[in-house]
Amino acid sequence: METLRDAFDFRDFSKPEKVGFVIFTLFLLVFPWLGAGSFVKAVVIQFLLFSLFGMGWNTIGGYGGQVELGKAQYVGIGAYTVALAMVWWKIPFWVSMPIGVLIALGYSFIIGYPLFRLKGHYFAIATICTSLVLQDIFINWKLVGAAKGIELPIHEHPDFLYMQFKSDTYYFYFIMALFYVAIFYMNWFRKSKLGYQLRMIKEDEEAAESLGIDARWCKIKAYSIASAFVAVGGGFLAVYNLYIDPYSVMDLDLSIKIALMAMLGGAGSMWGPIIGSAFLVPLDRFLGSWLGAHKGLIGVDFMIYSALIMIVSAYQPRGIWGIIEQFRKR
Amino acid sequence: MIVLDALLQGILMGLLFALVALGLTIIFGMMDIVNFAHGEFLMIGMYTAYWTSLLLHIDPLITLPASAIVGMVLGLASYYWLVKYLLRGPMIAQLFGTFGLMLFLRYLAQFLFGIDYRIVQKGLLVGKSLTVGPFIFDWTKLSAAILSLIAFLLVYLLLHRTKLGKALRATALNREAANYMGIKTERMNALAWMIGGGTVGIAGGLIVNFWYVYPTVGLLFVMIAFASVAMGGFGSIKGAFFAGILIGMIEMLFPVFGHVIGSDFLGPHFKFTLVYFAYFVIVVFRPQGLFGWKH
Amino acid sequence: MAFLEVNDLVKDFGGVVANNHVSFQIDQGEIIGLIGPNGAGKTTLFNCVVGYHKPDSGKVIFKEKEITGFKPFMTNREGIGRTFQIMKVTAGMTVLENVMVGAFCRTDDRNLAKVEAAAILGFLGLDSLRAYHLNELPIASQKKVGLARALATQPELLMLDEVASGLNPKETEEMVDLLKKIHRDKRITLFLIEHVMEVVMPISQRVIVLDGGEKIAEGLPKEIVKNERVIKAYLGEKYAKSL
Numbered sequence: 001m002e003t004l005r006d007a008f009d010f011r012d013f014s015k016p017e018k019v020g021f022v023i024f025t026l027f028l029l030v031f032p033w034l035g036a037g038s039f040v041k042a043v044v045i046q047f048l049l050f051s052l053f054g055m056g057w058n059t060i061g062g063y064g065g066q067v068e069l070g071k072a073q074y075v076g077i078g079a080y081t082v083a084l085a086m087v088w089w090k091i092p093f094w095v096s097m098p099i100g101v102l103i104a105l106g107y108s109f110i111i112g113y114p115l116f117r118l119k120g121h122y123f124a125i126a127t128i129c130t131s132l133v134l135q136d137i138f139i140n141w142k143l144v145g146a147a148k149g150i151e152l153p154i155h156e157h158p159d160f161l162y163m164q165f166k167s168d169t170y171y172f173y174f175i176m177a178l179f180y181v182a183i184f185y186m187n188w189f190r191k192s193k194l195g196y197q198l199r200m201i202k203e204d205e206e207a208a209e210s211l212g213i214d215a216r217w218c219k220i221k222a223y224s225i226a227s228a229f230v231a232v233g234g235g236f237l238a239v240y241n242l243y244i245d246p247y248s249v250m251d252l253d254l255s256i257k258i259a260l261m262a263m264l265g266g267a268g269s270m271w272g273p274i275i276g277s278a279f280l281v282p283l284d285r286f287l288g289s290w291l292g293a294h295k296g297l298i299g300v301d302f303m304i305y306s307a308l309i310m311i312v313s314a315y316q317p318r319g320i321w322g323i324i325e326q327f328r329k330r
Numbered sequence: 331m332i333v334l335d336a337l338l339q340g341i342l343m344g345l346l347f348a349l350v351a352l353g354l355t356i357i358f359g360m361m362d363i364v365n366f367a368h369g370e371f372l373m374i375g376m377y378t379a380y381w382t383s384l385l386l387h388i389d390p391l392i393t394l395p396a397s398a399i400v401g402m403v404l405g406l407a408s409y410y411w412l413v414k415y416l417l418r419g420p421m422i423a424q425l426f427g428t429f430g431l432m433l434f435l436r437y438l439a440q441f442l443f444g445i446d447y448r449i450v451q452k453g454l455l456v457g458k459s460l461t462v463g464p465f466i467f468d469w470t471k472l473s474a475a476i477l478s479l480i481a482f483l484l485v486y487l488l489l490h491r492t493k494l495g496k497a498l499r500a501t502a503l504n505r506e507a508a509n510y511m512g513i514k515t516e517r518m519n520a521l522a523w524m525i526g527g528g529t530v531g532i533a534g535g536l537i538v539n540f541w542y543v544y545p546t547v548g549l550l551f552v553m554i555a556f557a558s559v560a561m562g563g564f565g566s567i568k569g570a571f572f573a574g575i576l577i578g579m580i581e582m583l584f585p586v587f588g589h590v591i592g593s594d595f596l597g598p599h600f601k602f603t604l605v606y607f608a609y610f611v612i613v614v615f616r617p618q619g620l621f622g623w624k625h
Numbered sequence: 626m627a628f629l630e631v632n633d634l635v636k637d638f639g640g641v642v643a644n645n646h647v648s649f650q651i652d653q654g655e656i657i658g659l660i661g662p663n664g665a666g667k668t669t670l671f672n673c674v675v676g677y678h679k680p681d682s683g684k685v686i687f688k689e690k691e692i693t694g695f696k697p698f699m700t701n702r703e704g705i706g707r708t709f710q711i712m713k714v715t716a717g718m719t720v721l722e723n724v725m726v727g728a729f730c731r732t733d734d735r736n737l738a739k740v741e742a743a744a745i746l747g748f749l750g751l752d753s754l755r756a757y758h759l760n761e762l763p764i765a766s767q768k769k770v771g772l773a774r775a776l777a778t779q780p781e782l783l784m785l786d787e788v789a790s791g792l793n794p795k796e797t798e799e800m801v802d803l804l805k806k807i808h809r810d811k812r813i814t815l816f817l818i819e820h821v822m823e824v825v826m827p828i829s830q831r832v833i834v835l836d837g838g839e840k841i842a843e844g845l846p847k848e849i850v851k852n853e854r855v856i857k858a859y860l861g862e863k864y865a866k867s868l
Contacts, residue, residue, distance in 0.1 A: 065422070
């Protein structure tokens, strides 16, 4: 009961935040009826998906302060579980997705246990390594389609059980629902015991241990929560794209993007990952489609994107939310 | 015999890996920063050698100074325009900062040169080989390995025999104390980035003689370099040298081993997976490095 | 039966013996001072008890339970709180939140933790600082927050690492009064590590002196100041200079 109340209690936010949140929610609710083209719809869906990823990452990376760069492997676990279950045994999405999350949870505990013996750079690089190893295995594993990946069978009629729809609108409302579940979860999380303990670990791990906090165990828990979030998004990705391969769902670039959006928006804050995703996803897509149309400008979008990363890292490591708070304090 | 051959080839490759890892470990030892763009420095060194040799019609091996200079300038520019500011922020900002640099350089290369795979086709040594008894060595690899060894020794001597090197190592050991003794630590940082960039530039110039160059080639090498540095102990130069060679040997031996026992899962595809895996295992169980040297 | 018992403890850092067969006992309700010149092994001993170091040999027994080699969070859960000589001064959490983290050690309920934390801040007279961040506070207040944080975990033994370092004489006096209050009202056993003898003497009921990793004396403060070995090892350097 207490938990539920905390999750829906937004009273400690400032007025502009509350108003913004309500307007934003209303906008999302009516968005499919605004007559946006399929490209814009796809961008908004991707924005919601990456917000979900980012909020997951935020538990371990933002609140816990651990530079985690291997989230793509959990996108992959979620996506492959859904895809393989559907192709091999015709298991509906609503069964396979939770299974994928459970597998991701189990795997994250196994990986997390040795991983969190490490700190700092050692940890960051090790997270990349674990993700690359899993990707390499999938690239070479013929049973799961190797580098070619897997195509999901397309159903002739829309099918709710298998999450196959003709219109993007259904996907939109589905990912939006997940997005709000994530928001309510995070709203609870930031006020929970684990949330406080992680923040303390980020501030000063030695002091946290002296206050009876098992830092390693806390980090493993947060890492698993993050992995579960990301695996949910991975499952969605499989039914949404109807095609997955190790490069699209397990790439290092994906891990980086997830962490980056959260950081750019403001790691360790409630709205940071959402802001970062709202900023970077459209930038990424629009620049990509606009510049991609001009021959000879391939890659310029990423150059702009990466220049932004460098500027933010150098001048405002607390991200866009950090800048906003700075202005508010004045 | 096949094993011995693989070992020798592995040592040649390993000498190059060691040179790639050298810059990374120097920079880490100096300021506890992991340079993710290190592989992209290498890629740019490779392109430099490729284009100078192609446009000036000279042998790619003579273009090494160009690669070295480009690498040094790149290192200096990165330090003064980016890293200097990153050092003030938290570690996550440092990681992402150099990560941004990595993406920037990668896509800059893609923008300038396209995504084609390029390789040096003409050259004094290209395609020639040296036969010693039953062993056949490509001259390109052999000369690259020898030059890499020379470069490594020169940097080692620079660090251990000159006044400048002493100042550099003093800064790495204790920044504050070095500062009190009148060493300009900021300049030492820049110097570390210059040496780091220069050595990896040279490595690029050497590797391009027998390896395709393309904009994303850096990732593979930087992961190998991370593994070498982790095995040798972060910040240890000697460690990076031996770990580089060890990884070269693993990389060459592994497919042979897989071939012998006839397993697909030990095929050549996985030779680098093994390197990543080795990194993971080593840092988890022996964080001080395989050899336990401390810088 | 002793409250805290350290038995024949040895800690060796690659050939440098920081603690050489140190033994002592503390009874419940005491205020004990651990003193010694720089490099005497005080901090190492402290860290071996709270679990930041694992002793090479010897035993640490707390409330009749062996806790040798326990991790810091485990010793805390057994009832040993500690403060730090140098606190990391960060901007991420307010004073209240800092203390709440301590309170979370004993409860899962956020509201309870908040009430608890507020009570402790009130007890230490830090009410006005609740909303500040650590980096906005002077050193003396930071140290008090460290104290509050540790108290929030409801320790039975509080180990204080150089509480007076960096404080001026007036602040030191305040701190000493605060410690007396904690001891009196909360009935917590205090174990102070101090480099400066002047701080530890007025409040300690008993003093242990370390030098070169070995225990050289133990006794009442007024005995310790007269002890030849202590004067030689500890005060000696000071007097030698002034002479």
